[in-house]
Amino acid sequence: MKLRTCRFISVSLLMLYLLPLSTFAQEEEVMQEVQEALAAQEKIPLLAGVAVSADLCGLFMKITNSRFANMEAACRLDFKEKYFPIFELGIGDCTREGGDNNNSFSTTAPYFRVGMDYNFNKKMSGNRFFAGLRYAFTSFDFDFKNPDFVDPYWNVQHPLNISKRSNTQWMEIVVGIETKIWSIIRFGWKLRYRGRIHQSGTEMGEPWYVPGFGRNGGTAWGGTVDLAFDVGKTAKSNKQK
Amino acid sequence: MRRLSQISVFLCLLTIAACDSADCSLRNNVACTYCFYSDGESISLLDTLNVYACGTDSVLVNQEIGASSVNIPMSYWLDADTLIFEVCGEIYRLVDTVYVEKTNIPHFESPDCPTKMFHLITSVRCTHHFIEDIAITFPQINYDEVENLQIHIR
Numbered sequence: 180m181k182l183r184t185c186r187f188i189s190v191s192l193l194m195l196y197l198l199p200l201s202t203f204a205q206e207e208e209v210m211q212e213v214q215e216a217l218a219a220q221e222k223i224p225l226l227a228g229v230a231v232s233a234d235l236c237g238l239f240m241k242i243t244n245s246r247f248a249n250m251e252a253a254c255r256l257d258f259k260e261k262y263f264p265i266f267e268l269g270i271g272d273c274t275r276e277g278g279d280n281n282n283s284f285s286t287t288a289p290y291f292r293v294g295m296d297y298n299f300n301k302k303m304s305g306n307r308f309f310a311g312l313r314y315a316f317t318s319f320d321f322d323f324k325n326p327d328f329v330d331p332y333w334n335v336q337h338p339l340n341i342s343k344r345s346n347t348q349w350m351e352i353v354v355g356i357e358t359k360i361w362s363i364i365r366f367g368w369k370l371r372y373r374g375r376i377h378q379s380g381t382e383m384g385e386p387w388y389v390p391g392f393g394r395n396g397g398t399a400w401g402g403t404v405d406l407a408f409d410v411g412k413t414a415k416s417n418k419q420k
Numbered sequence: 421m422r423r424l425s426q427i428s429v430f431l432c433l434l435t436i437a438a439c440d441s442a443d444c445s446l447r448n449n450v451a452c453t454y455c456f457y458s459d460g461e462s463i464s465l466l467d468t469l470n471v472y473a474c475g476t477d478s479v480l481v482n483q484e485i486g487a488s489s490v491n492i493p494m495s496y497w498l499d500a501d502t503l504i505f506e507v508c509g510e511i512y513r514l515v516d517t518v519y520v521e522k523t524n525i526p527h528f529e530s531p532d533c534p535t536k537m538f539h540l541i542t543s544v545r546c547t548h549h550f551i552e553d554i555a556i557t558f559p560q561i562n563y564d565e566v567e568n569l570q571i572h573i574r
Contacts, residue, residue, distance in 0.1 A: 277531035284531045323528050325535050330496035332478045337497050339526055339535060384528035 223303075228257035230365070232407035237269070247273035247388045249290075251403070260298060263309070267292040271317070271390020281327045288319030290391030296353065305359030309369065313351035320344050321386045345380030347389045349373050357407065365407040373399045444533035447563040451491035452520070452539070455557075455567045463573065464488040467507045474502035474517070494561060496524060496537040505571075507550050514550040520569075527562070538562045541569070550574055 232253045240248035251269025258264070268291055275284045296311030321343060328339035350373070357367025375397055378385070385395050393399045456463050464486045471481035471492055480492050480503070495501050500521040507514045525538040539561035546554045553572040561568060 275531045277533075280532075280534050282528065282531040282533075282535060323531075323535075328496070328535060330537075332473060332480065332493050333476050333495040333498065334478070335495070335497055341526055341528070383526050387530050 223260050225258060226256065227260050228409055229411045230255050230257065230407045230409050232365075232405045234269070234403040235406055236402060236404040241272065246275050247271065247393065249391055249393070249401070251290075251391070253405070255296070260303065263296040263298065263311070265292075265294055265296060265311070265313075267313070267315075269391055271319070271388070271392075273388040273390075275387055281325050283324045284321065284387040285324075286319050286321035286386065286388065286390065288317060288390045290315060290317035290319075292316075292351065292391065294351070294353070296355075305365075307357040307367070309353065309355045309357065309367075311353040313353060313371075314348070315351060315373075315391055316346075316348050317390045317392070318344070318346045319386075319390050321388075323384070341383055343380045343383065343386075345378060345386050345389075347375065347379075347392060348377045349375045349389075349392055351401075355403075355405075357405070363409040365409070366405070367407070368402060368404045371401040371403070373401060375399075443530065445529060445563060448534065448536065449491070449565075450527075450536050450538060450561060450563060451493045451565075452541070452561050452568045453489055453491050453565060454569045454571050455489040456487070456571050456573055458573045462488060465507065465573075467509045470504075470506040470508070472504040472506070474504055489567070491565070494520070494522060494524075494537075494539050499523075505546075505551065516547045516549050516551045518544065518546040518551070518554060518571075520544050522561075536563075544569060548574075 232255070234249070234251045234253075237248050237250040241250055249269050249271045251267055253265055253267040255263050255265035268289065270287065270289050272287045273285060277283065292313045292315040294311055294313030296309040299308040299310065300306055323339070323341040323343075325339040327336060329336045352372045352374075353369050355367055355369030357365050360366050373392055375389075375392070375395075378389075378395075380386075387395055389395050393401050456465055465484075465488075466486070469481055469484040469487055469490065470479065471490065472478070473480055473495070481487075481490050484490060492503065500519055503518045503520070505516045505518055520541060521543045522539045522541050525540065527536045527538045541556055541559040541561065544554050544556055550573060551571055552574045555570045555572070556568070557570055558566050558568050
């Protein structure tokens with residue numbers, strides 16, 4: 180019995196001495212990882228890459244004949260794997276018909292966005308966690324038609340054909356993730372919260388849809404599913420890796 | 421990677437299925453509000469009032485008794501409406517014609533909502549059998565139910 184107690188005490192003491200040592204070793208590992216990350220960060224050139232991307236979600240919406248679709252492509256720079264200035268160019272398309280009242284709304288127009296994403300992931304693993312901001316602008320013509328517009332009291336039927344031009348500006352808050360799939364190909368998604376800051380051409384009513392913004396309103400949610408390709412020097416270095 | 425793809429597909433579907441409800445305005449009555457005055461004060465008509473739209477068989481106000489105001493719709497496409505105001509007592513019948521000149525402004529909200537016509541009154545005049553004068557107080561005719569015209573009765 181005494182022998183057992185002695186063995187237990189000696190093992191406990193040994194563990195008590197080794198525990199701080201193992202914690203110290205873990206701390207050292209973490210420090211080493213941080214130092215490596217910092218060293219890797221320092222190795223990254225100022226202009227670390229250029230990429231072009233396309234939104235698959237908009238294409239899917241167009242193919243499936245959705246009521247509207249924002250088809251867009253983007254070009255972005257990569258500064259130090261942290262800052263990603265981006266320019267997005269797209270074309271918005273919408274044909275919407277009312278059910279019972281024969282109203283129809285249609286527009287097809289380009290839109291532009293400029294902004295920047297920030298990558299929160301410190302590890303150089305190919306995964307990126309983005310948060311960013313965009314300024315967006317579109318100028319578009321839209322048609323609102325009703326061939327059977329009836330005056331119920333004077334009993335006159337007269338087709339209604341309204342063609343208007345509207346300018347709309349909005350801001351977007353963007354969060355998203357992206358991962359490297361293979362070689363120069365990256366895949367990711369972005370969730371976008373949009374806030375309208377200006378709209379003109381609404382004397383007769385607001386357009387139902389704004390290219391690039393989506394369903395018109397003070398705010399709107401949207402998203403993109405991006406397939407991106409690294410181009411230029413980055414593409415070559417990625418291929419080598 | 422697999423999880424990322426699953427999340428991406430889910431978000432893609434979520435974006436496509438994003439809210440698609442029709443937010444039509446609950447106020448959908450567009451009419452010109454005529455209020456009756458006598459000696460500068462608001463009054464209720466003791467007689468029976470009928471209002472007809474000239475050139476149609478529409479009765480816009482039918483056998484209204486004790487009216488202090490009436491809401492009368494306007495034509496969608498005409499530049500001027502001609503309205504017949506008829507006041508009937510027990511032994512008399514007085515008729516005045518009111519001409520309201522206006523511009524018509526189509527108004528739409530959504531393809532799902534009914535399209536309306538707003539108006540801007542530019543001038544108004546009338547005959548003077550029981551109406552002394554008519555004045556514009558608020559020329560915009562839209563969903564707001566405010567006093568648009570004042571009819572001063574003799």
